[in-house]
Amino acid sequence: MIIVYPSHHLRHRPPSEIFNGVAEPHAEVPERIEHIRDAVCAISGVRIVLPKHFPLSWIEQVHNPNYVSYLAEAGRLAGNQYMYPSVFPYANHGGVVNAIAKRGEFTFDMYTPVSSTTYQVACGSAMAALTAASVVRRGERVSYALCRPPGHHAEVSRMGGYCYFNNAAVAANYLSTRGKVTVLDIDVHHGNGTQHIFYERSDVQVINIHADPKDKFPFFSGGANETGAGLGSMFNTNYPLSLGTADVAYDRTLVAALKRIREFAPEYLVVSVGYDAHVNDPIGGLRLSTPYYRRMASRIAALNLPTVLVQEGGYNTAKLGLVARTFAEGFLYRQNKLK
C-alpha cells in the first residue's frame, strides 16, 4: 500500500468554527492526520510518499475555475487571519465584487474559514489524491491519500464542512479517463459535494452510507430519493441511517451497497474514508466498533478492484490511529488472500 502524505497540511490550523454565533475549537486539527500517518506507516510493507504536482486543470475539471481563483485570491487578502463569511446569497446576483459578498458566495457554512495558507494546503490535499490515483492507474492495487483538509463536502463552487477542494472527486474524475469509477463514501456525513459533482454522469457511480441528514450535517442532501439526474439517473445511491446505528445493521447496508457496485462493474474504486461513524467520535452519531472497521475494509477489498482510499473525516484524535490501522490492515489482509 502506497501512503501519500501531504506534509503542507501542518500549516492549516483554523482556530475555531462558528456555531450558533459562538467561536468553538475547530474539530479538524492537524493531529488527526499525524496520528493516522504514524499508525498506518507501522504496518509492514506500506510505503510513504509525498504528493507529486499535477496541472491545476485536474482541480478545475470538478470545480468552477472562478471558485478556484477566488480561493487563491482570498488567501492573499486574508494574511494571517482566518476569514469567515457573514452574508450568504439570497438571490442569484452574478458578478459580486465586494469581499464580504464573495466570501458568502463561495461558502455554505461558518465552519470553513480561509487564510493565507488555505489555497496551498487545499491544492496539496488534492494533489495527494491525484498522486494516489496515479499510482493505482499505473498498476498498484491500493493506495491511501492522507488528505487534509478533507474534501467530500466541497461543492463545484462552494467550500463547506471543513472542505475546500473535493479530493475524492478530483481522483475519481482523473481515473474516469481510463474507465468507469465508483466512489463509495463511508464518512458518517453525506458527501454532498461528490454527489452533486457527478449527479448527471453515468461513468462515475456515487454511493453514500451516512447518518440521516434529517439529523446530521450537511442537512440539505443525502436522502434515499436522490438517485441522479439526466444521464446520471440511477447512478447515485444514498443509504441514510438512523442515529445510533451499530455494526450489524450497518453491515447489512454495506453488503447492499457493495452489490450495487458489483452490478455497475467499475474499473476503479475510490473510497471516501471517514472514521467518524465510530462509536467514540465526538460529532458522528453512529456506533461502529473498532473491530468492525476491519470487517468493513475486508468486504470492500473483496470487490478486488484497484482502489484509492481518500481520507475524509474522523475527529477522535485519541482513537483515529487505531481505527485507521485496523481498517488498512483489514483491507490488506483480504487483498493478499485474493492474490
Ligand SMILES: [Zn+2]
Ligand atoms: Zn464526516
